[in-house]
Amino acid sequence: MEKTKIILDCDPGHDDAVAILLAARDPGIELLGVTVVAGNQTLENTQRNARKVLQWCNCDVPVYAGCPGPLVREKIIAADIHGSTGLDGPVFPELTKPLENEHAVMFMIRTLLESQGDITVVTTGPMTNLAMAIRLEPRIIEKIRRIVLMGGSYTNGNVTPAAEFNIIADAEAAHICFGCGRPIVMVGLDVTRKALCYPEIVERMGKIGNRASDLFVALMGHFCRTQKEVFGWEGGPLHDPVTIAYLIDPSVLTLKPMNVQIDLRSTISYGRTNCDAFGYLQLPPTAEVAVDIDVQRFWDIVETGLRRYSEDDT
Numbered sequence: 001m002e003k004t005k006i007i008l009d010c011d012p013g014h015d016d017a018v019a020i021l022l023a024a025r026d027p028g029i030e031l032l033g034v035t036v037v038a039g040n041q042t043l044e045n046t047q048r049n050a051r052k053v054l055q056w057c058n059c060d061v062p063v064y065a066g067c068p069g070p071l072v073r074e075k076i077i078a079a080d081i082h083g084s085t086g087l088d089g090p091v092f093p094e095l096t097k098p099l100e101n102e103h104a105v106m107f108m109i110r111t112l113l114e115s116q117g118d119i120t121v122v123t124t125g126p127m128t129n130l131a132m133a134i135r136l137e138p139r140i141i142e143k144i145r146r147i148v149l150m151g152g153s154y155t156n157g158n159v160t161p162a163a164e165f166n167i168i169a170d171a172e173a174a175h176i177c178f179g180c181g182r183p184i185v186m187v188g189l190d191v192t193r194k195a196l197c198y199p200e201i202v203e204r205m206g207k208i209g210n211r212a213s214d215l216f217v218a219l220m221g222h223f224c225r226t227q228k229e230v231f232g233w234e235g236g237p238l239h240d241p242v243t244i245a246y247l248i249d250p251s252v253l254t255l256k257p258m259n260v261q262i263d264l265r266s267t268i269s270y271g272r273t274n275c276d277a278f279g280y281l282q283l284p285p286t287a288e289v290a291v292d293i294d295v296q297r298f299w300d301i302v303e304t305g306l307r308r309y310s311e312d313d314t
């Protein structure tokens, strides 16, 4: 089976951590590197968190630190959800996995330029690193096979009524990425808010009984509590892993081509992904937007992904 080569750009973040777990061991995915950006927490925390997760699961995937903040606007973080470390809850051993010396943006540029144009860039945080790479070296654009992002929504947001966190945290970066001309799959809140990690899901994954499932349970202990406190969810929406589940089995999502434009001008709607679901503007589609998710299939993919770590315990 030909593997899907990916760069995973993220801001761990509890849900980013689960996305890393799924991507690192799937036989159909070649995780070339994890690049990290400021988002849920500061870059110092998010890069450390990515290293902690990969070390926990014995995954020899390099981690590269990227941009410490957005291109234009002031930095925002999501400590209310992810805590002061960005990965509150689990207790990790001493961190020994090193951070690569190369900047994430330079890693993206070098890897894409050297490629055969077969790399998918997955972003599950603010799109600052990818936007910087595109601006710094436009030759990479034709080398990006496609962008699969967790972000936006064609309904409402989770930071403002209009805007979702990954987009509003660096709307200018999202604008650059959405305008680059490469195929885009937008996995927004419209579907990720259906992937609710209810207590019975946590119990189901906990029964697997390996390092990855233990980490999942510890992560969800914090994540689901804060999601209930802030949003009233009975189960935390597991946003980021939906991107990886889509790569593993595209049938898990239903996509609809839409013209998507990022609102940079408005005050009240700044950071909104304006998705022209009905073609009012008569403009060409710029993204495939996820409009539905097979929730059962998604959780089956998550369980299968966590079970892949059981061989470590043999």
Ligand code: RIB
Binding pocket: 011, 013, 014, 015, 016, 039, 040, 078, 124, 125, 126, 150, 158, 164, 165, 166, 239, 240
């Ligand atoms: O809005 C949800 C997104 O913002 C997720 O990627 C979460 O990790 C945060 O980055």
Ligand code: CA
Binding pocket: 010, 011, 012, 013, 015, 016, 039, 040, 124, 125, 240
């Ligand atoms: Ca994220």
